Amino acid sequence: xxxxxxxxxxxxxxxxxxxxxxxxxxxxxxxxxxxxxxxxxxxxxxxxxxxxxxxxxxxxxxxxxxxxxxxxxxxxxxxxxxxxxxxxxxxxxxxxxxxxxxxxxxxxxxxxxxxxxxxxxxxxxxxxxxxxxxxxxxxxxxxxxxxxxxxxxxxxxxxxxxxxxxxxxxxxxxxxxxxxxxxxxxxxxxxxxxxxxxxxxxxxxxxxxxxxxxxxxxxxxxxxxxxxxxxxxxxxxxxxxxxxxxxxxxxxxxxxxxxxxxxxxxxxxxxxxxxxxxxxxxxxxxxxxxxxxxxxxxxxxxxxxxxxxxxxxxxxxxxxxxxxxxxxxxxxxxxxxxxxxxxxxxxxxxxxxxxxxxxxxxxxxxxxxxxxxxxxxxxxxxxxxxxxxxxxxxxxxxxxxxxxxxxxxxxxxxxxxxxxxxxxxxxxxxxxxxxxxxxxxxxxxxxxxxxxxxxxxxxxxxxxxxxxxxxxxxxxxxxxxxxxxxxxxxxxxxxxxxxxxxxxxxxxxxxxxxxxxxxxxxxxxxxxxxxxxxxxxxxxxxxxxxxxxxxxxxxxxxxxxxxxxxxxxxxxxxxxxxxxxxxxxxxxxxxxxxxxxxxxxxxxxxxxxxxxxxxxxxxxxxxxxxxxxxxxxxxxxxxxxxxxxxxxxxxxxxxxxxxxxxxxxxxxxxxxxxxxxxxxxxxxxxxxxxxxxxxxxxxxxxxxxxxxxxxxxx
Amino acid sequence: xxxxxxxxxxxxxxxxxxxxxxxxxxxxxxxxxxxxxxxxxxxxxxxxxxxxxxxxxxxxxxxxxxxxxxxxx
Numbered sequence: 001x002x003x004x005x006x007x008x009x010x011x012x013x014x015x016x017x018x019x020x021x022x023x024x025x026x027x028x029x030x031x032x033x034x035x036x037x038x039x040x041x042x043x044x045x046x047x048x049x050x051x052x053x054x055x056x057x058x059x060x061x062x063x064x065x066x067x068x069x070x071x072x073x074x075x076x077x078x079x080x081x082x083x084x085x086x087x088x089x090x091x092x093x094x095x096x097x098x099x100x101x102x103x104x105x106x107x108x109x110x111x112x113x114x115x116x117x118x119x120x121x122x123x124x125x126x127x128x129x130x131x132x133x134x135x136x137x138x139x140x141x142x143x144x145x146x147x148x149x150x151x152x153x154x155x156x157x158x159x160x161x162x163x164x165x166x167x168x169x170x171x172x173x174x175x176x177x178x179x180x181x182x183x184x185x186x187x188x189x190x191x192x193x194x195x196x197x198x199x200x201x202x203x204x205x206x207x208x209x210x211x212x213x214x215x216x217x218x219x220x221x222x223x224x225x226x227x228x229x230x231x232x233x234x235x236x237x238x239x240x241x242x243x244x245x246x247x248x249x250x251x252x253x254x255x256x257x258x259x260x261x262x263x264x265x266x267x268x269x270x271x272x273x274x275x276x277x278x279x280x281x282x283x284x285x286x287x288x289x290x291x292x293x294x295x296x297x298x299x300x301x302x303x304x305x306x307x308x309x310x311x312x313x314x315x316x317x318x319x320x321x322x323x324x325x326x327x328x329x330x331x332x333x334x335x336x337x338x339x340x341x342x343x344x345x346x347x348x349x350x351x352x353x354x355x356x357x358x359x360x361x362x363x364x365x366x367x368x369x370x371x372x373x374x375x376x377x378x379x380x381x382x383x384x385x386x387x388x389x390x391x392x393x394x395x396x397x398x399x400x401x402x403x404x405x406x407x408x409x410x411x412x413x414x415x416x417x418x419x420x421x422x423x424x425x426x427x428x429x430x431x432x433x434x435x436x437x438x439x440x441x442x443x444x445x446x447x448x449x450x451x452x453x454x455x456x457x458x459x460x461x462x463x464x465x466x467x468x469x470x471x472x473x474x475x476x477x478x479x480x481x482x483x484x485x486x487x488x489x490x491x492x493x494x495x496x497x498x499x500x501x502x503x504x505x506x507x508x509x510x511x512x513x514x515x516x517x518x519x520x521x522x523x524x525x526x527x528x529x530x531x532x533x534x535x536x537x538x539x540x541x542x543x544x545x546x547x548x549x550x551x552x553x554x555x556x557x558x559x560x561x562x563x564x565x566x567x568x569x570x571x572x573x574x575x576x577x578x579x580x581x582x583x584x585x586x587x588x589x590x591x592x593x594x595x596x597x598x599x600x601x602x603x604x605x606x607x608x609x610x611x612x613x614x615x616x617x618x619x620x621x622x623x624x625x626x627x628x629x630x631x632x633x634x635x636x637x638x639x640x641x642x643x644x645x646x647x648x649x650x651x652x653x654x655x656x657x658x659x660x661x662x663x664x665x666x667x668x669x670x671x672x673x674x675x676x677x678x679x680x681x682x683x684x685x686x687x688x689x690x691x692x693x694x695x696x697x698x699x700x701x702x703x704x705x706x707x708x709x710x711x712x713x714x
Numbered sequence: 715x716x717x718x719x720x721x722x723x724x725x726x727x728x729x730x731x732x733x734x735x736x737x738x739x740x741x742x743x744x745x746x747x748x749x750x751x752x753x754x755x756x757x758x759x760x761x762x763x764x765x766x767x768x769x770x771x772x773x774x775x776x777x778x779x780x781x782x783x784x785x786x787x
Contacts, residue, residue, distance in 0.1 A: 066743055067745065069739075071740070102770060103761050103769070103771045104768045104770070105745060105769050105770070106744065106745045106769050106770075106771060109743070109745065221739070222739065239741040240775070264738075266738065266739045267731075267735075267738050270739065270742035270743045270747075271742055271747055272749050273777070274742070274745055291770060292725065292751055292752065292753045292768065292769075292770075293725060293753060294768045298772070299755065299767075299772070302755075302756075302765075306756070306758065306765075307759075308759050309759070311759055312759050342742055396774075400758050400763055400765065400774045401759050401762065402762075403758065403762050403763050403776070404758060404759070404760040404761060404762030404763070405760060405762075407776075410774060413762075413763070437769050509751045513752070514736065514737060514740060514761055514775075514776075514779070515743065515774065515775060515776045515779070516737070516740050516744060516773065516774075516775050516779070517773070517775075518744075518771060518772065518773055518774075519765060519772040519773065519774055520771075520772075521772075681715045
């Protein structure tokens with residue numbers, strides 16, 4: 001978080017669904033940069049904004065959190081950041097606490113924790129448009145009671161109040177936060193238990209009065225608060241280990257004292273804070289629970305959308321619509337990209353002199369990058385729908401409805417949407433698993449996710465089914481080709497669910513499963529925010545996957561093109577004699593029991609870059625003219641290929657089925673495993689996935705082919 | 715009686731918690747304290763999690779966890 005020394009910077013902190021991102025977008029416009037926090041793929045958004053007098057400042061949008069206790073991944077990041085600020089590592093000039101005005105008490109809970117820090121806090125009381133007639137608070141008194149610099153009513157959706165917010169931020173820059181005492185009354189028992197802990201952190205870290213009490217309270221309440229200190233460094237120096245040990249010791253002492261007094265220490269901070277906050281809210285004439293009998297519009301809508309029977313039915317229809325659009329709408333832009341990539345390739349062929357560099361550029365770099373870019377429309381469409389569902393609040397309902405089924409198979413309600421994304425592409429799916437707060441279920445979701453048949457498998461399925469599965473009808477009305485395709489999607493999904501159950505039994509990972517989830521009110525999404533999220537994720541996808549695809553494509557191109565043999569007969573022999581051809585023939589004995597020859601062997605190797613590369617590899621091997629329809633000609637070429645020894649057709653429907661089944665299970669797309677490495681922070685899990693998926697693929701393929709031969713097919 | 719026993723649509727007051735401390739601290743942080751009033755709205759399809767209204771917002775939690783919230787009606 002290094003920023004230029006002279007530009008002040010401001011941190012945005014708030015509950016999930018408080019409209020924090022909307023405020024960020026209103027203040028920064030499109031002037032924002034998205035990156036990741038070190039080691040995790042939680043998005044870090046920084047934008048540039050201006051005060052009303054034109055002075056510039058940086059704005060950091062932190063992940064949404066309900067409190068500063070570091071339990072989930074998002075909370076942990078916010079808590080670590082906050083502790084870094086206190087320990088002097090480039091702290092913000094002002095913290096803006098974003099509060100949803102329709103849900104005051106729970107949102108202000110976090111504000112009270114922020115006010116302890118000692119950095120000026122300005123409250124952005126967002127969504128005032130929804131309660132403007134109902135809410136009458138004496139804001140000045142309330143701000144004083146809480147110990148914040150100002151409370152500014154505003155509405156990010158209706159775009160008012162932001163100038164007042166900007167002025168409030170600007171005037172509170174540099175305001176010395178007086179050494180306020182902790183505002184919450186602590187009885188003698190609690191104070192005397194806290195004292196030793198409070199003294200030692202105050203002395204060692206130089207905390208102010210208010211924060212040292214707050215932090216002592218939090219250390220007792222949650223052990224995870226202590227763990228954060230292990231990671232903390234101040235100007236490159238980490239906290240002394242023996243100090244942490246004595247801190248641990250003093251904490252345990254305080255815990256023991258409180259336990260003896262019958263005080264539940266683990267709910268102590270939240271209980272004290274809410275009791276205080278509720279009393280402050282009552283004196284400001286806000287009653288905290290009279291409206292729970294009231295039915296709002298979201299609840300009425302949920303009468304249908306999460307209805308016992310209608311709810312799941314609507315969800316299935318919605319899914320059908322989304323996948324329909326991924327496979328129909330995307331075709332047009334995919335054709336454009338395909339055309340664009342070949343146009344660039346042909347331009348380079350025209351401009352550059354023939355030679356190795358040109359071949360590398362055209363056949364390696366452009367073909368490789370084109371192979372990944374072609375899936376961008378599908379991914380963007382999928383991302384668009386996912387963002388829309390998330391931003392309207394529907395996503396939480398899906399998790400709510402599906403949690404029961406998902407728990408039975410060892411997953412979590414929040415696994416549903418990542419798994420669905422996996423039908424388009426595993427990469428965004430894996431990235432979106434971070435909403436699952438239990439690590440074990442998140443890990444299992446990641447492990448099985450690549451078994452959902454992604455769109456890169458579709459060209460392979462289409463080629464093999466089109467060429468070798470008869471167009472006959474089953475029971476007179478079901479098309480056998482279509483049935484085979486559907487069965488492959490089913491095979492992958494069913495296996496994924498089965499393995500999830502198996503993994504949940506065998507994988508021992510710390511972390512209890514819980515499902516304490518807010519169902520936010522339905523809200524009209526801000527289109528600008530939806531589009532910027534879609535674009536940002538698309539960018540991350542292209543950059544992350546693109547790097548790997550490009551590298552592998554270049555390596556594959558070398559393997560397939562060298563050693564160069566001057567052969568007037570064309571490409572076939574040159575591939576046969578290339579390193580790739582040699583590798584193909586070397587692995588032939590291994591893949592022979594699956595019914596594959598050396599040519600498919602090369603295809604299997606190249607498909608490690610991306611699954612659909614199999615099709616283009618086979619096309620190159622058969623030296624098909626590229627003017628016509630590749631797939632049809634490739635189909636014919638494969639059908640008429642004969643086994644040189646027996647004279648029988650080389651590829652039979654059984655071989656095709658064996659190959660498709662192999663593709664259902666095999667770990668091929670290396671970009672996926674690079675993302676898994678990022679998300680799990682270790683090579684252990686991606687390696688485990690590569691092994692289990694390929695063992696599964698080989699065994700299933702072996703069973704299909706050998707079983708088929710035994711039964712007399714083929 | 716626990717929140718698990720409360721019928722959909724009915725209102726009750728939280729009395730205390732039992733069991734899993736992890737869950738208790740989570741719930742208290744979300745503002746579910748002894749003395750607060752809650753309304754059980756509905757049960758998810760397939761007898762899944764339950765939905766509650768508390769402090770102006772809606773929360774869902776699993777039925778096993780609802781057994782750990784003692785209430786007065």
